[in-house]
Each structure stands twice: as C-alpha cells, then as structure tokens.
Amino acid sequence: MLYKKKTHTSLKEELEWEIMAKRLKVANPARCIGCYSCMMACARTWYDTISLKNSRINIQTRGGIETPYAAIVCHACIDPPCMRACPLGALTKRKGGGVNLNKEICDGCGNCIEACIVGAIHLDAEKKAVICKHCGVCTKFCPHDVLEMIEVEDSGEIKVTDTSPVEDTSPVSSTASHKELYGRKEPEEEK
Amino acid sequence: MTTEQYAIPGLKNVLYIDLTSRSYYIKDRRDLYEKYLGGVGVATNLMLEEYIEGTGPLDPEMPIILSTGPLSGVYPTCTKTVALFRSPHNGELGESYAGGRLAMSMRYSGYETIVIKGASQYPVYVAIHDDKVIFRDASSIWHLSSAIDVGKVLRDVEPGAGRRSIIRIGPAGEKGITYASVNVDTYRHFGRLGLGTVFGAKKLKALLIVGNQEIKSPDHNAYRKTYSKLYDTIVKTGLTEKYHNLGTSENILVLNELKGLPTRNLQGTSFEGAETISGELFAEKYLIRRVSCAGCPIGCVHVAMLRRPFSKAHEYETLNISYDYELIYALGSNLGVADPEAVLELIDACEKAGVDIISMGGVLAWATEMQQRGKISTVETMGLQFSWGDKAAYLRAIDLVVQGPNDFYAALGKGVGYASKKYGGEEFAVQLGGLEIPGYHTGLGNMLGLTVGFRHSHLDNAGYAADQAAFNRPLSDEKIVEAIIEEEDRRSVLNCMVACLFARNVYTYPNIIEALKSLGIEKTEEELKELGRDIFRKKYELKKKFGFKFEELTMPKRFFETTSTTGKLEEDRVKRAIELYRKKRGV
Structure with missing residues (x-):
C-alpha cells in the first residue's frame, strides 16, 4: 500500500488529517462479511432513517451468499462523468475527487445515473440523486477493514504518503488479530 | 403499505397467505405487537388463534407462522426469524429460528409476520416484492436434487438481486422426511423439527422476499446513540469473541x-x-471465508472449502460448505468420523437433501449400533454395512433415507423414536421428547433442559450452561432447576426481539429497554420478565393442545449408562428434578 492508514499519534497529526483531502476506498473487498453495518450507518447519518435503501454505498451479492460480496462505491473520479452529464450544474467538483451535490438544483433527471458506469448513484424517494460525500462514517462501522478513508491530493490523485520501511504486518497466528481486537492479547511465544 | 416510510413505534402487519386459493390479505395487528412485541410472543398467540383442535402437523389447515420483532433490521445482531408450526417429527410444538437475510427482508418489506395456510395442488413458490405477493408454479424445480440449486434458479427468474432472502426446501421436504429443514439463504436453516416437511406438504417449494422500505425512529438521536453503543459492545468487547x-x-x-x-x-x-x-x-485447513446474517457485524458463519479430486488426471471439484459445532458432532464424533473432509462431505450431502443434520446424525448412529448388535441385517439396510467412521456407507445411507426405498429406510426418515418402536433398540435410541439430541451430555441441567424445554432444544434454556456452573462449584439440583427457569424466561424475551442468542449477553434487560425506548416502546424490566412468563404459559397451553404429556416422556437407558461432564446420571435424580420443575412452573 502506498498510503498511510489513519493514525492518531498526536493532536497535530489528527488536525492535519482532518483538513487533508480524503476519499473513501474499498481497501479489502474480499474481507466483507455482508453485515450491512456500513449501509445502515450511511442511511442513519444522512437520511435519518433505518434503511438500506438510501445508503450511498451499496453492498450486494450477485449470485447469493455463495459468491463474494460486491461493494459498489463512488470511485471519487478525478474528472467525474456524472458532473459532465448533469444538465443543471447540480454537481460540482469535490476537493479530493468525486462531486458535491446541490440538492436544491437536482430535478431527478437521472442523467448522472446513466453516466456512472460503476452504478454508484440512485434516486431517493423525493427523486433527488443519492451520491457519496466521502464523509467516512461507513468506515467507522466496518468490522473487517473493508472500507478505509485515504488521503489524496486535492485533485483526487493518489498521494504517496507511506515511505516507511516495508514490514510484514500479517498476524503472527491466524487468530491473533481478533484476540487483540477483542481485548485479549495472545500470550507471546505460545505454541 | 403504499407509503415509502413508516414510523415506529410498533410493528403493524400480519400477512396471511392462503396456498389453497393462492391469495393473500393483510391484517393490522397492532394489538398483538403492542402486547407481545413481536417474534415468538406474537407467533405463539397467532398459533393459539389459528390452531383448530385435532389438526395434524401436515394438514392444510395447520399454519406456518414466521415472525420478526421490533429490533429486527434495526439493531445489530437482531437477525433471527422465528418459525412456529406443529412438528411432523414429534407431533409437538414446532419452533425453529433462522438467520440469513430473512428477518431484515421481512422487516423492510413491511410484513413483520407471515402466516401461511392451506396447501397448493401443485408445487408453488411465493415471491414477496415489498407489498406485492406473487404465486408462481414451481413444478419445474420440484424434484431438484439439491436445496442449494433452488436458490440459483430463483435468483435468475425473480428481480431484486443483491440482498433478498430465498428460503427453500430440498428433496427431503418433498418426500416427507419428518426432519426436513428449510434452507435459508444457502448457509442458514430452519433446521430442527421438520419445517421443511410442512413446506413440502403444502407444496411450497420456496419463499422469496425483497424488502426495500424505510423505517423511521421517533427519536433518531437516541436511536443513533443506542446503535453505536450496541455495535461497539458487539465488535469491540470480548462478549462475542x-x-x-x-x-x-x-x-x-x-x-x-x-x-x-x-x-x-x-x-x-x-x-x-x-x-x-x-x-x-477446520479453521487452519479449510476455513476460507466468514459471512454474516444481514445486520450482524460478527460474521459467525464459517465457510470451509473442500477441494475434491474426481479423476486421476488432476481434476478437482470445489465445494463451499458451512460448518458449526452441532454438525461436526452429529456427523463426526457421533458417527465415529475423524476425517474432517469426510465430515464436510457428509454435511454437504445433508445440505443438498435439505435435512436437519442433528437428526440425520442421530438416525445414522442408531442404525449403526442396531446393525452392530445384530438387531438388523443387510436385508434391512439394502446391503449397507454400517461401521463407525465409514463415510462411503453413510453418504449412501443419507440418499437412501431421503428416498425411502424400503420400510426400514422409510422408518429412518421418521427419526429414531419411531424407528426404534418398530425395530427395537429403544434403550439406545438417543432422543428426548422425540427429538434426536444436540451435542451435549453434560449432566442434569442438560438432560432436564432438553426434556422440559418447549421444543426439546438446548437453546430453550441452555441446560448445559447450568451444568458448566455445577462443574465449577457445587450447585444443588434445585439451583439447577431455577437456573433453567430463569434462562427460559430470558430467552423468551430475546426471542420476541428476535435477537440472535449469540449476542444474549449484549441484550441485557437494561439494553433491551434502552433499544426499545429509542423506538418509542416503553417497557420496564418487570414487564419484560412477565412477558417471558406469559409466553411460557401460552406455549405450554399450545404444547398441551398438541398432545404433550410429561407422563409420556421416555428417557432411554443410554443417558444413564454413559458418563457425562458431571458424572454418571441417575434416572431417579432426573425424575425428581422434572417434578421440581413442574412444581415451580405449575405445569
């Protein structure tokens, strides 16, 4: 990985992180367990509802649970086709890639939906476009590190921030990471 | 029903489906939801309303009731749906829980409870797309050899891909094996007591539900806060580790x-x-993936990959099979199978057939002992020589039980209780209340729990947990009885929500009260406890109607011959504990 994960080593770093351009990334799609906590978090935060319908990200299967989950998420395009397709100028460029939506202007024509070949846009009940803001609330409700916020250039280009020495970060045993996560460190040198 | 959003408090609808006339109607049953919250509370009352005295488990008039609760699709790990029916396996109360995507789909479709009555003349499946209910001819998927494949067909033919729930039966349900299961979204099941058999008798091959509605909380900030708190408790503490x-x-x-x-x-x-x-x-060698029920951040569904050669030219087939403790006990230790790949293959065969794996394991174990003791021969088994650990014989036997080509296999298709009455060997037909036992022989608590439990399941009251406590420090039999009673009532409340019992220690009474409050439902701890006791009384009323009698319970000798975790059990001690339970419960 070329970018650093969010860390909180000092207040300064945290503040720097806060003002930096960021975007959502599906960092580890194969780790998804299909719990939909991210989708519920999105709808809960931005639509004040209990719903999967108005989530801006979409986790789904394409052939039942036997098949891997697909995470359909706004790619934070550097040059967003949805913005070009909008006849009213309701979509404008967002710092860090993707778009900002002016809901007042949107009339639900659906041109943006067609322009987004990823399938990351849909309309809500009031016929307004539902587009990811890259706020990152979904990442806080992902138990398996599928979703991450990454630091990018204002333009949306990927920023190479991680130049620290390469190290193997995989767990010492296949259960170690969980033990740590759930409050119990594995005794060292076991086995 | 036509509005996009509807506000909690309270659930509202019951969808009634009549398979005989292929029609449906919706009733506003807020009265029931207000009193019993949802889930098993509502389902039990509906069963009392619907049950016509003398109706057999497989008669068309006998309903299937599926119910979700106020927290379904709303709070993490409230992912279960309860099914209530009359069991064709033991004639008693049929009660079973399944996860998958069913609860969330039902909740978001606006049909929080579904009552299915009647029987179709030809195979059908029912598709629910939000408020629309569609009946379609399923003759072309009746006779499919695998319950898994039913999902594959329906996924293509019905719209709404991505997050819908598809529940279906396999050949065992069609053939009337009394412990046929209903497969829920491939990896979960209504496993025990034969709901699949009831589906089969109604000629109902599958039920598909797509739910896309939104729910509003009356106090969104409180909801948000409580959600985060419960989520953090589940994900960031050791409670569900x-x-x-x-x-x-x-x-x-x-x-x-x-x-x-x-x-x-x-x-x-x-x-x-x-x-x-x-x-x-299994984790080290075969686990490839974990998945969740919709709305649960735990991901306890463990999926193994089995790579199996089928020719000498390096040709392989790959099977993905979900495994759990009970399955490994039933088809592993209880059949003397020590080869993990054999266990996976046996699980796979049962999954395709659509049978309850615990019962199938119990049946095969009993048949093996019968043959070893010379009580049956290869005449009955159609040439099969059962021996502990022999995978090939067991794989063939599973097919034979499902097809039932002779009297012996037909009897095996009705469980060890039935088969042992016909062929002998009752003293080692390992069943309680007519149900093959789950994988515990821990002592008095377990045995008592399975005997008096509503549905003779370890999940009714976790009797094994009382034994665990007794193992660690001396515990009087009376205390064990009391622990079982308390746990039974607590679980009845959890089953109204309908929370996954794996998160039972997250949904404490205070947390349930807070979760309900954020949805505008006010309940006190005492009210919840009384609800638990009320459900107990109503369920026993149902059990009585279905013919349950303490006097008719049999306890095979085997339970008293084999050492348990807490030592050898004596029959008299168990009987005394049952009497004590009855006295304390007033049943």
Whole structure:
C-alpha cells in the first residue's frame, strides 16, 4: 500500500488529517462479511432513517451468499462523468475527487445515473440523486477493514504518503488479530 | 403499505397467505405487537388463534407462522426469524429460528409476520416484492436434487438481486422426511423439527422476499446513540469473541476434554479423533471465508472449502460448505468420523437433501449400533454395512433415507423414536421428547433442559450452561432447576426481539429497554420478565393442545449408562428434578 492508514499519534497529526483531502476506498473487498453495518450507518447519518435503501454505498451479492460480496462505491473520479452529464450544474467538483451535490438544483433527471458506469448513484424517494460525500462514517462501522478513508491530493490523485520501511504486518497466528481486537492479547511465544 | 416510510413505534402487519386459493390479505395487528412485541410472543398467540383442535402437523389447515420483532433490521445482531408450526417429527410444538437475510427482508418489506395456510395442488413458490405477493408454479424445480440449486434458479427468474432472502426446501421436504429443514439463504436453516416437511406438504417449494422500505425512529438521536453503543459492545468487547473467532466449533475440544461430547451414538463422551475434527483444525485447513446474517457485524458463519479430486488426471471439484459445532458432532464424533473432509462431505450431502443434520446424525448412529448388535441385517439396510467412521456407507445411507426405498429406510426418515418402536433398540435410541439430541451430555441441567424445554432444544434454556456452573462449584439440583427457569424466561424475551442468542449477553434487560425506548416502546424490566412468563404459559397451553404429556416422556437407558461432564446420571435424580420443575412452573 502506498498510503498511510489513519493514525492518531498526536493532536497535530489528527488536525492535519482532518483538513487533508480524503476519499473513501474499498481497501479489502474480499474481507466483507455482508453485515450491512456500513449501509445502515450511511442511511442513519444522512437520511435519518433505518434503511438500506438510501445508503450511498451499496453492498450486494450477485449470485447469493455463495459468491463474494460486491461493494459498489463512488470511485471519487478525478474528472467525474456524472458532473459532465448533469444538465443543471447540480454537481460540482469535490476537493479530493468525486462531486458535491446541490440538492436544491437536482430535478431527478437521472442523467448522472446513466453516466456512472460503476452504478454508484440512485434516486431517493423525493427523486433527488443519492451520491457519496466521502464523509467516512461507513468506515467507522466496518468490522473487517473493508472500507478505509485515504488521503489524496486535492485533485483526487493518489498521494504517496507511506515511505516507511516495508514490514510484514500479517498476524503472527491466524487468530491473533481478533484476540487483540477483542481485548485479549495472545500470550507471546505460545505454541 | 403504499407509503415509502413508516414510523415506529410498533410493528403493524400480519400477512396471511392462503396456498389453497393462492391469495393473500393483510391484517393490522397492532394489538398483538403492542402486547407481545413481536417474534415468538406474537407467533405463539397467532398459533393459539389459528390452531383448530385435532389438526395434524401436515394438514392444510395447520399454519406456518414466521415472525420478526421490533429490533429486527434495526439493531445489530437482531437477525433471527422465528418459525412456529406443529412438528411432523414429534407431533409437538414446532419452533425453529433462522438467520440469513430473512428477518431484515421481512422487516423492510413491511410484513413483520407471515402466516401461511392451506396447501397448493401443485408445487408453488411465493415471491414477496415489498407489498406485492406473487404465486408462481414451481413444478419445474420440484424434484431438484439439491436445496442449494433452488436458490440459483430463483435468483435468475425473480428481480431484486443483491440482498433478498430465498428460503427453500430440498428433496427431503418433498418426500416427507419428518426432519426436513428449510434452507435459508444457502448457509442458514430452519433446521430442527421438520419445517421443511410442512413446506413440502403444502407444496411450497420456496419463499422469496425483497424488502426495500424505510423505517423511521421517533427519536433518531437516541436511536443513533443506542446503535453505536450496541455495535461497539458487539465488535469491540470480548462478549462475542468466540463467534468472531473459531465459531461454535470451538466447543469440540472443550466438550471433548470435559467428557460431554456425544460419541458413537452416545456410547462415549470423548472422541479419540476430536483433534482432527476440531474447530481449530477446520479453521487452519479449510476455513476460507466468514459471512454474516444481514445486520450482524460478527460474521459467525464459517465457510470451509473442500477441494475434491474426481479423476486421476488432476481434476478437482470445489465445494463451499458451512460448518458449526452441532454438525461436526452429529456427523463426526457421533458417527465415529475423524476425517474432517469426510465430515464436510457428509454435511454437504445433508445440505443438498435439505435435512436437519442433528437428526440425520442421530438416525445414522442408531442404525449403526442396531446393525452392530445384530438387531438388523443387510436385508434391512439394502446391503449397507454400517461401521463407525465409514463415510462411503453413510453418504449412501443419507440418499437412501431421503428416498425411502424400503420400510426400514422409510422408518429412518421418521427419526429414531419411531424407528426404534418398530425395530427395537429403544434403550439406545438417543432422543428426548422425540427429538434426536444436540451435542451435549453434560449432566442434569442438560438432560432436564432438553426434556422440559418447549421444543426439546438446548437453546430453550441452555441446560448445559447450568451444568458448566455445577462443574465449577457445587450447585444443588434445585439451583439447577431455577437456573433453567430463569434462562427460559430470558430467552423468551430475546426471542420476541428476535435477537440472535449469540449476542444474549449484549441484550441485557437494561439494553433491551434502552433499544426499545429509542423506538418509542416503553417497557420496564418487570414487564419484560412477565412477558417471558406469559409466553411460557401460552406455549405450554399450545404444547398441551398438541398432545404433550410429561407422563409420556421416555428417557432411554443410554443417558444413564454413559458418563457425562458431571458424572454418571441417575434416572431417579432426573425424575425428581422434572417434578421440581413442574412444581415451580405449575405445569
């Protein structure tokens, strides 16, 4: 990985992180367990509802649970086709890639939906476009590190921030990471 | 129903489906939801309303009731749906729980409870797309050899891909095996007591539900706060660690060590092959993925990959099979199978057939002992020579039980209770209340719990947990009885929500009260406890109507011959404990 994960080593770093351009990334799609906590978090935060319908990200299967989950998420395009397709100028460029939506202007024509070949846009009940803001609330409700916020250039280009020495970060045993996560460190040198 | 959003408080609808006339109607049953919240509380009352005295489990008038609760699709790990029916396996109360995507789909479709009555003349499946209910001819998928494949067909033919729920039966349900299961979204099941058989009798092959509606909380900020709190408790504390990690199969080595793992038809309680069928071994060698029920951040569904050669030219087929503790006990230790790949293959065969794996394991274990004792011969088994650990014979036997080509296999298709009445061997037909036992022989608590439990399941009251407590420090039999009663009532409340019992320690009474309050439902702890007691009384009323009598319970000798975790059990001691339970409960 070329970018650093969010860390909180000092207040300064945290503040720097806060003002930096960021975007959502599906960092580890194969780790998804299909719990939909991210989708519920999105709808809960931005639509004040209990719903999967108005989530801006979409986790789904394409052939039942036997098949891997697909995470359909706004790619934070550097040059967003949805913005070009909008006849009213309701979509404008967002710092860090993707778009900002002016809901007042949107009339639900659906041109943006067609322009987004990823399938990351849909309309809500009031016929307004539902587009990811890259706020990152979904990442806080992902138990398996599928979703991450990454630091990018204002333009949306990927920023190479991680130049620290390469190290193997995989767990010492296949259960170690969980033990740590759930409050119990594995005794060292076991086995 | 036509509005996009509807506000909690309270659930509202019951969808009635009549398969005879292929029609449906919706009733506003807020009265029931207000009083009983949802889930098992509502389902029990509906069953009392619907049940016509003298109706048999497979008669068309006998309803199937599926119910979700106020927290379904709303709070994490409230992912279960309860099914209530009359069991064709033991004639008693049929009660079963399944996860998958069903609860969330039902909740978001606006049909929080579904009552299915009647029987179709030809195979049908029912598709629910939000408020629309569609009946379609399923003749072309009746006779499919695999319950898994039914999902594959329906996924293509019905719209709404991505997050819908598809529940369906396999050949066992069509053939009337009394312990046929209903497969829920491939990896979960209404496993026990034969809901699949009832589906089959109604000629209902499958039910597909797509739910896309929104729910509004009256106090969104409170909801948000409570959601985060519960989510953090589940994900960031150790309360559900077991299920995050190895899953239920962690128990194989634990129970083996404690001498509580039924082995070879409960002739023993520890298995020399436990290491090779342990949760640790499955995780290390075969686990490839974990998945969740919709709305649960735990991801306890453990999926193994089995790569199996089918020719000498390096040709392989790959099977993905979900495993759990009970399955490994039933088709592993209890059949003397120590080869993990054999266990996976046997699980796979049962999954395709659509049978309850615990019962199938119990049936095969009993048949093996019958043959070894010379009570049946290869005439009855159609040439099969059962011996502990012989995968090939067991694989063939599963097919034969499902097809029932002779009287013996037809009897096996009705369980060990039935078969042992016909062929003998009742003293080692390991059943309680007519149901093959789950994988515990831990002592008095377990045996009492399984005997008096509503549905003779370890999940009714966790009797094994009382034994665990008794193992660690001396506990009087009366205390064990009391622990079971308390746990029974607590679980009745959880089953109204309908929370997954793996998160039972997250949904404490205070947390349930807070979760309900954020939805505008005010309940006190005492009210919830009274609800639990009320459900107990109503369920026993139902059980009585279905013909349950304490006097008719039999306890096969085997239970008293084999050492349990807490030592050898005496029949008199169990009987005294049952009497004590009855006295305390007033039943």
